[in-house]
Every structure is written in C-alpha cells, then in structure tokens.
Amino acid sequence: MAISLKLPEFLVVRDKERCIECQVCVNQCANEAHIWDQDLEQVVSNDVACVNCHRCVVYCPTRALRIEEWKQDFKKNANWDGISIKQTYLQAESGGTLLIGMGNDKAYPIYWDHLLLNASQVTNPSIDPLREPIELRTYLGRKPDLLKNPSAFREELPPQLQLEVPVMFSAMSFGSVSLNTHRSLAAAASELGIYWNAGEGGLHEDLFSYSPKTIVQVASGRFGINASMLKRAGGIEIKIGQGAKPGIGGHLPGEKVEEDVSRTRRIPYGSDAISPAPHHDIYSIEDLRQLIYSLKEATAYERVVGVKVAAVHNIAAIASGIARAGADIIVLDGFRGGTGAAPLRIRDNVGLPAEFALAAVDQRLREEGIRNEVSLVIAGGIRNSADIIKAIALGADAIYIGTAALIALGCHMCQKCYTGKCNWGIATQQPDLVRRVNPKIGRERLVNLVRSWEHEMKEMLGGMGINAIESLRGNRLMLRGVGLNAKELEILGIKAAGE
Amino acid sequence: MNYVIIGNSTAAIAGVEGIREVDSQGEIVLISRETHHTYSKPLISYYLAGKVSRENMDYRPADFYARNRVKTYLGQEVTSINPETKTVHLEPEDVDLSYERLLIATGGSPIVPPVFRGDYLNLHQFYCLDDVLNLSRSLEEERPRKIAIIGGGLIGLKAAESMVLRKQHVIVIEAGPYLLGSIMDREGAALVHEHLVEQGIEFYFSRPVIQLETGARGIEGLILEDHTVVACDMVLLAAGVRAAYPPTVAGGLKTDLGILVDNYMQTSIPGIFAAGDVAQGFDMMAEVSRPVPILSGAYRQGRIAGLNMAGQKKESSGIMAFNSIPLLGLNIATAGLSTEVGDDFTPLSKTGPGKIYQKLILKENRIHGLIFVGDISRAGMYRGLMTKKADISSYRQHLLSSDFGLKYLPEEYIEEVL
Amino acid sequence: MKKVVAIKEYCVACGLCEVYCATVHSRYPDSVLKAFKLSPQKPVSRVFLEKSEQWSGGIQCRHCKDAPCIAACITGAMYRNRDGIVLLDEERCVQCSTCVIACPYGLIKESDMGGRKVLLKCDLCYQLAESPTCVTYCPNEALIWVEEGETL
Numbered sequence A: 001m002a003i004s005l006k007l008p009e010f011l012v013v014r015d016k017e018r019c020i021e022c023q024v025c026v027n028q029c030a031n032e033a034h035i036w037d038q039d040l041e042q043v044v045s046n047d048v049a050c051v052n053c054h055r056c057v058v059y060c061p062t063r064a065l066r067i068e069e070w071k072q073d074f075k076k077n078a079n080w081d082g083i084s085i086k087q088t089y090l091q092a093e094s095g096g097t098l099l100i101g102m103g104n105d106k107a108y109p110i111y112w113d114h115l116l117l118n119a120s121q122v123t124n125p126s127i128d129p130l131r132e133p134i135e136l137r138t139y140l141g142r143k144p145d146l147l148k149n150p151s152a153f154r155e156e157l158p159p160q161l162q163l164e165v166p167v168m169f170s171a172m173s174f175g176s177v178s179l180n181t182h183r184s185l186a187a188a189a190s191e192l193g194i195y196w197n198a199g200e201g202g203l204h205e206d207l208f209s210y211s212p213k214t215i216v217q218v219a220s221g222r223f224g225i226n227a228s229m230l231k232r233a234g235g236i237e238i239k240i241g242q243g244a245k246p247g248i249g250g251h252l253p254g255e256k257v258e259e260d261v262s263r264t265r266r267i268p269y270g271s272d273a274i275s276p277a278p279h280h281d282i283y284s285i286e287d288l289r290q291l292i293y294s295l296k297e298a299t300a301y302e303r304v305v306g307v308k309v310a311a312v313h314n315i316a317a318i319a320s321g322i323a324r325a326g327a328d329i330i331v332l333d334g335f336r337g338g339t340g341a342a343p344l345r346i347r348d349n350v351g352l353p354a355e356f357a358l359a360a361v362d363q364r365l366r367e368e369g370i371r372n373e374v375s376l377v378i379a380g381g382i383r384n385s386a387d388i389i390k391a392i393a394l395g396a397d398a399i400y401i402g403t404a405a406l407i408a409l410g411c412h413m414c415q416k417c418y419t420g421k422c423n424w425g426i427a428t429q430q431p432d433l434v435r436r437v438n439p440k441i442g443r444e445r446l447v448n449l450v451r452s453w454e455h456e457m458k459e460m461l462g463g464m465g466i467n468a469i470e471s472l473r474g475n476r477l478m479l480r481g482v483g484l485n486a487k488e489l490e491i492l493g494i495k496a497a498g499e
Numbered sequence B: 001m002n003y004v005i006i007g008n009s010t011a012a013i014a015g016v017e018g019i020r021e022v023d024s025q026g027e028i029v030l031i032s033r034e035t036h037h038t039y040s041k042p043l044i045s046y047y048l049a050g051k052v053s054r055e056n057m058d059y060r061p062a063d064f065y066a067r068n069r070v071k072t073y074l075g076q077e078v079t080s081i082n083p084e085t086k087t088v089h090l091e092p093e094d095v096d097l098s099y100e101r102l103l104i105a106t107g108g109s110p111i112v113p114p115v116f117r118g119d120y121l122n123l124h125q126f127y128c129l130d131d132v133l134n135l136s137r138s139l140e141e142e143r144p145r146k147i148a149i150i151g152g153g154l155i156g157l158k159a160a161e162s163m164v165l166r167k168q169h170v171i172v173i174e175a176g177p178y179l180l181g182s183i184m185d186r187e188g189a190a191l192v193h194e195h196l197v198e199q200g201i202e203f204y205f206s207r208p209v210i211q212l213e214t215g216a217r218g219i220e221g222l223i224l225e226d227h228t229v230v231a232c233d234m235v236l237l238a239a240g241v242r243a244a245y246p247p248t249v250a251g252g253l254k255t256d257l258g259i260l261v262d263n264y265m266q267t268s269i270p271g272i273f274a275a276g277d278v279a280q281g282f283d284m285m286a287e288v289s290r291p292v293p294i295l296s297g298a299y300r301q302g303r304i305a306g307l308n309m310a311g312q313k314k315e316s317s318g319i320m321a322f323n324s325i326p327l328l329g330l331n332i333a334t335a336g337l338s339t340e341v342g343d344d345f346t347p348l349s350k351t352g353p354g355k356i357y358q359k360l361i362l363k364e365n366r367i368h369g370l371i372f373v374g375d376i377s378r379a380g381m382y383r384g385l386m387t388k389k390a391d392i393s394s395y396r397q398h399l400l401s402s403d404f405g406l407k408y409l410p411e412e413y414i415e416e417v418l
Numbered sequence C: 001m002k003k004v005v006a007i008k009e010y011c012v013a014c015g016l017c018e019v020y021c022a023t024v025h026s027r028y029p030d031s032v033l034k035a036f037k038l039s040p041q042k043p044v045s046r047v048f049l050e051k052s053e054q055w056s057g058g059i060q061c062r063h064c065k066d067a068p069c070i071a072a073c074i075t076g077a078m079y080r081n082r083d084g085i086v087l088l089d090e091e092r093c094v095q096c097s098t099c100v101i102a103c104p105y106g107l108i109k110e111s112d113m114g115g116r117k118v119l120l121k122c123d124l125c126y127q128l129a130e131s132p133t134c135v136t137y138c139p140n141e142a143l144i145w146v147e148e149g150e151t152l
C-alpha cells in the first residue's frame, strides 16, 4: 500500500504527571484518538484521529490533556502554504470533493467589527434598563400599508410571529442534528417566547407539543411535509438556499437515516436523503409565488410564510422579487452561515457577507416602497448581542442564530459535523453520542445565552437613549464605520466614524 | 400483646426486629440457654483464628435489648412448653412464663456420631461460642500437635481453616467421597481439596471412623473403616447439625426434620411460631418443605415470624439455600439446588484460569442452582435471577461469559436497578 | 428516602462517577490527582458504570427495603442507619462475601487493598452535606438524587 502523505492536524498533549489512566478520554472520543493499551496498561494517543473537539480536555478530571496544533513547517511559500499542500495530498489520495462542516472560517473581513454604535451624551438622555422598561418585542410578518379606517385606529393584521427577543434559532434539520438538540432548541424557544426552525427534515412527533413555536421548512427535498404538519406549525419557511452552500443542494447519507429520521422525513429507512440544488418546480418568481400561495392556502392564510435565500450578488433584486411574490418574511443567509456538511470550496468561496446583503436589501425595499410588506431576518455569523443590535440598526427585523446556539449546547467548532461522529452529541445520530446532549441542560444553556443577550441589548439601546427596538430598526444613524472604504460605507449606508 | 422468644441468635433477633417494626408497645421476653449477649455463630471460627475480637462477635450492638425493650432470661433453658396454659417452663430458675405469642428459635444442635459418645477430655464440639472458648483454652494448655476434624462440610472446613491459621497440623476425616458434599459437586470439591492440601491440610475420604484409640490424654487415634489408624491428640466434631427441639411440648408440635411451619412461620399450634435452624419451612428452589439451616434463612424466617406474631400478615415466598465460604483465600459460593444432577437438569460450567470453577444448574430456562469457586464476584446476579425465577432463554448464550451483566438482561430488570 | 437514579437516556458512559466515587472514598477525598497518585492502592469505586450497545448508566446499591444483604450478613456489620441507608461497618466485616452473593444486582464488590480483602458498597456519601458525589460530578446530570418514586 502506498504511504499516506496525510499528517496529523493535532497533537494530543498528555501530561503523564497528571494522567491517572481513568480512561474517561477513551470513553469519550468517538474518533478513537485515545486508546487503552492493554500491554502498556496506559492510555496512548492516536493523534491523526484527533479533531480537536475538546471533549477529552473538558472531561479529563485531572486536566491532564491539551490539544495543540501539529506543528509541521513547510518550506516558506506565500502561495503554496501548508494548508493548500495538505489539501492537495488529501484529494490526490481520496479522489473526492473536500467536505466540511460549520461556516466559512476564512479571514474575510467581518463587517460587524467595523461598525460602531452611538450613545447618548448631554444632548439627549440615556435610559437605565434597570429602572425603565425597554421593549424588545418584535412582530415578524407583513404590515398593512395604511389604516383602512383612520378613525378606528385598529387594523386587522395579517398573521405575525411574535418574538419576545428579536432572536430565533435557525434551521438545522433533524438528521443533520440529533433529536436531543431539537428537544433543547424547541424547549428553549418555547420558554423564551421566540421561534425555532426545525429545518428541512420535518418535525419529530415527540416535539409536536412545541409546534406553536416551531417554524417548519419546505425545502427542495420536501421532507416530512404534509398538510397537518403545516397547520400544526407556528410558521412556514421555504428554503431556496443556504449561506454556507449557495446553489448547492443537500445530501444526508443513508447511514444517518435511522428509524426516527426516516419516519420524520417520510422516506425509506437507510435511503439517502437528497435535497436537489433547485426546487424543481421553481424557475421564476412566479413559480415561487405559486408555492407561497399554495402554502398559505393549505393553512387558511393563518400562517406566516417566509423565504430563505443565500446572500448572493444580486440579492437586492432577488429580495424585491420575493417580496412581490407574497413572502411575509425574507431570510438572508450570509456566507458565514453554518452547515452540517458542505463542499469546502463552495463554503469558502461563494456568497456575500450578511451585512452587505442586509443593507442592500433594506435599502432596495425602502426605495421600492415595499419594506413594510415583508420582514427581514438575517442569518449567518451572528456571534453576540452587539452583532444583533448592529444588524437591527442596518435594517433587520430579527436575526437567526445557528452556530451560536450550537456552541451554547457544547459545540467546540471542530467542523467535523459531516462525519456524524460529533463528540458533543449535536451533529450525530449515533445513539451513544446523541445521549450526550441532555435537553434539560441544553434548554437551560440556550435560555441563559439569549437572556444574557437580552440584558446586553437593553443596555446598548438604553445607552443610545432608545427604549424600543422598533426605534432602532433601520436607524443607520446609530452606526459609524471604521476602517471601511467609501464604497463599503456607501453600500452599508452609514457614515464613517467621526462624520 | 406479650411475646416470648426462645433463642438469642439470628432467628430470635430477627423476630424481635420484626415485632418491633409493627408493635412498639408489646412486652417481649427473650430466653436463651447461653449466657452471652447475642453473637454471630459463624464467627466462632473467625474468633478462633484471631480475625475477630470477642466484642465484634456481637450480632447486634450492646444496647440492642434496651433499645428494643426486650426482657432477657440468659442462661435459662426452656424445658417445656404448655400450649394449654400458654406457658413455658424455665430451668434452673424454675419459673413459668406465659405468652400470647411464642417464637421457637432454638436453632440446631450438633450431631454426635455414636463412636464419639463418651467423655473424652480432648474431644471438642465446634458449634457455639462456649465451644470455642473452651477449645481456645485447651489449645493453649494442651498444645496439641495433630488435630483431627470429623466432617468435611462447611463447619468442619471453617474449623480446619481456623486451626491452620493457628499454625496447627490438621487432618480432616470425611465419610463421603468429597468435601462439602451437601452443597458442592465433585469438580468444585476437587479444587477446594487441592487448595486446602496446598495449605497443609491432610484428608481422608470415604471412610468413617469406626473405633477410637484412647489413652491418658483421651482420644489418641482414630480407626477408620479400612483400619487405617490416624494418630491425633485432639478431635473436633463437625459431623452435622439437626434441629434442636425444646425437650417437651405438650400436645406435640408437628415435625419432620424440623418443626413444620407454614409461610407465616406458624406451627401446627396456633400462637406458636418457629423460625431458623429449628424450623422446616418452604425451600423456594426445591419447592418443597425442608430445613435450610443457614443464617440468612434464619433471619428472613425470624422477621416474618415477628411481623405475623405482631399482627401484620406477611407471607414468606420461601427461602433459598446459599452460602459464601472463603477458605484460606479461596472463595466459594453456592446457591439453590447446587448438587442437582437429575435428567432434566442441564449444567453449564466454565473452568480456569487457575482455581476458577463456575457452574449453573439449568432446567426449563431457569437457573436452579449455582456453584462458584475462585471468582464469585458475579454470583449475586445469578442468584438474583434464581430468586426471580427469571426466564433466561433470551440471554442463555451469554450466561457465564466474562462480561455477563445487566446489559444482557431484559428491560424490566434494568429499570429496577437504575 | 432519597435515592440515586441513573437516567440511561443521558448517560454518556464517561466513567467520571467511578473516578469521583473512588476519590471521595480515598485518603484524599478532595483531590482526584492525589487520590490516584498517592494512595498506596488504586482507589476503588462503589458505583459501577454498566455499558451495553443500547444504554449505559452508573449503578450502585439500591438500599433495598427488604435488603437481602442485611439478612445474609453473618456478623451484623451490614445494617440500615436511621435514614434508611444500608451501610457496611468495615470494622466489623470479616469479608465472608455472603453479601456478594446475596445482592441480586451484584453491587457489593470485593476489592484487594494491597493483600487485604475488603468489601465495598455505596454509602450514598451519607457523611457529606450535599448530594452523593457521583451525582454532584455527573457531567450530564444522568445521575440524579431524588425521593423514591419521584420521576423527573
């Protein structure tokens, strides 16, 4: 057999002074990077199997473990760096597409970090959120153009999603993530008074009690969709694209289609679940409109129907079309959006930053006078409460978090979701691994995360002298850019710092 | 309600505990021929071997009687029971005590084979605390060099162990063909034998003692059936035990090999209960009434008797014979019908490495008995399955595998443990 | 009476229950490192991680109501304390192992302490003010300490 040129990515550093040979690391590593050696009577490392997920590091009761990068220098070359060389070896050995999980990790500029928020000083008072109420409640959905009967001051509203905090858990399908992950997300969303999105794999029957707070997805594979499921759900989302892999479909390997997944997706046990790249019945805005109205018809116009697209170059025009096709919500998924599995080259090289997509779309819809007809939700790379406040000031109604939610559940961003061996029990269907997410703990952690953001958002709003998130929406005067060029500032619609 | 309990050992103490679970007021009187605070009989060999102190032989703490408000008559023997007048007669005090409920927990008494009947200075019983207190004194005073033990059963071998630990030379005379015949099969017994020979014990099998050679010191030699002469200068008797009935019971209790009791430990005379080695109750494995002279049986029966005496109807599902007997470092455990060989019984066994032997006796998809020698760590699980009369067909192939455990058992069983 | 219940749906089979149980019953109850590095004998756990393909769980003495081990104990060393906890007085135990065969779940184990044989069982950490150690350190709350009959 020809020698493999593959080198370990990581080095397992085991402090012999501290290791007590308890084998907890052996038990916890699904990749078998730790092995109990009968003859040596000690735990030994198989570094090449390590994915640096930190499961062992966290579980080691004596802190005997640390994972380091495997430091192997290549001859200095600004063009052919180590990563490029290693990827080439890998493909020369496997002959396959490089796969990866989670969002784009390349050093593209993060525009959130080039935006600064305003605060009140002297000329207008700031508000102390501990003394005065600050409103974060948000309604997503079409808003009427005007009061039909101005004297009544009441207007029948089309269906809306009511959010106590402008945050939702974004679509992660059952199949790509475990049922216990879904349980955690669903329970947390219900407790928080927000929505979670069950993704394109349908809704498991154990979670029906959470359906009022569930958004279900209609994607190109149409998995698990039926009339009763649509009616049961709190909201519906048509998924056209995903920020991590615009233009690409999905492929859940048959091994992951175990009994529960097969029943929930309504596909044969063990069969591959293939989501085609396009919806085969959508080739135009008119086709999309048909699907939107079919879904509205099926749910007696009582459900919000949104459309999720990946942020791509012509996003403003596309969004305008979607709004005109009758969507109640447009979800813009930026190129940093996460995924359970994507071709590496697509993930790393296709799409747009969510910040630009949002600014462009908000601007365009305003110009066309249809901004009120649709709510804007952005996804893809939101990391904290400041990102959210900036997004809302740029024009978003609410945001989706995916990766941040998974990190709250224990994800350590090893990017190996596609292997199905998630040591944190999140992106896996392997029963012994699924047990690693205890939904009771998962719910608590998600609730804690969102509640802590809620406090921070109120503080930032109060600092700006704003007492309702409504008043921040699209209020780009609250933003200034640093380190951005004139064109970038123009697209973002903001002034430069100091202006 | 007033209760009288005859006996001061396992069954009697369990009787007190059973009564007090239900009735905190009633008067309890406890009578024992022995003068000691309640002690554990099996510990006599440990005491002799110096492994346990006299204080630690107490079966219950010193304040047991006081805490349970038990009036004791220690050093008093019940010589008769009169169910008509509901009284028991005590000697030497020469009093009659009346009872409303009576528990007979007089245990067993050692069998003395006819050849040993007579007064020999160096012949010792090995059954109760006074026996070993005597024996201990004799060992120090007489410094015997060769001690013969009559009987290769559980008690005989525990006696042998204690003598070896006291650096004595020991000879065991067993009338049967192998050791521990009442609970052990030939293969298991062979391992035990091998182990004890390694520890320096000498054995004679299949030949009962037919005659004694006597001299100034008492017994000086044992003549076996085949005329072999075994020289010795001290003899310990461990030839078996039988029920120790109190001498007379007017009207007569129904007995077989022990006082017959029903599942409430009630004898043939209303108001009189019996428990422990003296009683003959239901053996859950053999599914017949027969004596099971073991400590846990005595405890279970005593407690059931106590509960029922105090008015709480509690039925026993029978008791199971089981034992664990470490002998000079070798663990031995048996349970249930461990010696059964009948046609319908299928043995499943495993040997080695070393002195390891494990055997299950199966019949109709149930485990009926077990013998474990060497490694007994999993024996409890198998005994648990026996108690439950569990159907083992779904995991039969895993029985005795080195990783046999909960994981092979049905859901209900697992739920019970989690 | 409060008991430790294993929730097999969330047990991650890590074995930390065993590590901490062994530690708290060692000469160095506060330090896993010292317990394992300095104890003359490897510390032993009284809780046992049972694993199968389908489930896992840390199991220990059930402190049965009608405890077979108490009935079987030849010395009286196995007893129930006022709180209902079945305890083994190691001072009085003569290691006859009758409890080992009496326990229907196999939860009393013999262990070698440097030539000295000892029998060990769960004591529910009754000397600690807080929950039993295995419960305290179970990283996924798969061991819980609840009143009997209470469910989640």
Ligand SMILES: Cc1cc2nc3c(=O)[nH]c(=O)nc-3n(C[C@H](O)[C@H](O)[C@H](O)COP(=O)(O)OP(=O)(O)OC[C@H]3O[C@@H](n4cnc5c(N)ncnc54)[C@H](O)[C@@H]3O)c2cc1C
Pocket: B006, B007, B008, B009, B010, B011, B012, B031, B032, B033, B034, B041, B042, B043, B044, B045, B076, B077, B078, B079, B105, B106, B107, B108, B126, B127, B128, B154, B155, B158, B244, B245, B246, B247, B275, B276, B277, B278, B293, B294, B295, B296, B298, B322, B323, B324, B325, C074, C096, C098
């Ligand atoms: C050396 C040895 C080792 C043993 N090892 C084990 C073992 O490992 N495991 C096991 O399960 N079993 C063992 N046994 C058996 C166990 O000891 C008995 O099964 C148990 O003691 C029976 O308890 P009991 O209460 O029925 O009777 P006993 O223990 O025999 O007690 C009878 C009580 O009644 C009193 N008594 C008797 N007659 C009268 C009377 N007429 N008036 C007043 N008081 C009376 C006696 O003084 C005594 O207190 C062993 C026995 C011996 C001798």
